[in-house]
Amino acid sequence: MDTIGGRWQAIKASIEAAALDAGRAPDSVSLLAVSKAHPASAMREVYMLGQRKFGENYLQEALTKQAELKDLAIEWHFIGPIQSNKTQAIAQHFDWVHSVDRVKIAERLNAARSAELPQLQVCIQVNISEENSKSGASAAEAIALAGHIRQLPRLSLRGLMAIPAPTADPAVQQAQFREVRNIYQTLLAQGHDLDTLSMGMSEDFPAAIREGATIVRVGSAIFGARIKSTTSTTE
Template sequence: MDTIGKRWQAIKARIEAAALDAGRAPDSVSLLAVSKAHPASAIREAYALGQRQFGENYLQEALAKQEELQGLDIEWHFIGPIQSNKTQPIARHFDWVHSVDRAKIADRLNAARGPGQPALQVCIQVNVSGEDSKSGTSAADAIALADHIRQLPKLRLRGLMAIPAPTHDPQEQQSQFRAVRDIYDSLQSSGHHLDTLSMGMSEDFPAAVQEGATIVRVGSAIFGARIKPTTDQPT
């Protein structure tokens, strides 16, 4: 088996073990393979193993890969910060957007979703650690943003996404993910019907699974070190 195959199998096994350790069904956690800065050939390898959900951060890079891989039944997830002037191609070319953090972006995605396309599946990105360098809405503003998205007919709010501050302390990891789960529970209590917590990456996803993650985003642990820069600059 090739290196991507071995890594993918190992990550799948770790996700299953983390779910069982949390008292959850293994299939309650999905793997989103983060393929940014890796070529379409790497995506094709993972696809051959059975992987169908792929996450991209940079629009132009993603569009080139989509063109090369057209015909494959890939579910494309946009997970990077969103520039206002890129909302139209994101809305047209992705199935999911994890990084909605303000009403303006939600409005533009809704307006740009193509006629005949199904509703765009979206998550609200929350900045649970309060870092200035990270995108995301505050916990205090999440409910108002969710209420706004609920009024947009071409968007379907699925849940929350978060990228907590990096730490190697498992207890601190779990504490940050618990804070995201608390926001999720508050939204559920306020009448939103959610089913997605997109949280946890290569270094911390076991702690995220303990706190209810339904999608974990793993890149380097599957594809290895990123091998090419991108010209896209997120803002």
């Protein structure tokens, strides 16, 4: 049945199958439902099926939805590019931020995170394909940034996030995700306590899972087509 609930169930089954195919436990990969440009009512529908993690790109849209869905125990993930003037609101209203890509943003999030809240869970965004149109740190920058974030008391570095260049070739997809995993392994070897690889979207998550993804970000395959307000995507 072509409904939000039916598509959500199908994606969950596909993620479990991809994990098993990769020799991993089905519950080692979690689904982040990317709800940008979709109404709060659609989020509520998926929530009632059991989805708890939702990803948003645009701050004002997310804040509006948070007000509408304040009765639900949603884990809110910010996954879009971060402007400096948005860091205070992001730090106060989200549980996770996947798109930290420079020291300035990390420091501003740390300063804005209230001591009454748990540490903000963060991932460093890596621009593995070195595309000018995408945010993200280079491999060397990511390694240096990880060392800096470790010194910030209100942030907890969990791992890496990446949005590789789109391709329909599974071998190329997997090679790009392998590069992200290699950076992750380097950070582990340096003593960073990491557990998260946020990579893989609607079209390529099986390849990401084969390379160790722990969070896959899926939106259109669940919620359907959306009207895009920008040319960049993180889902």
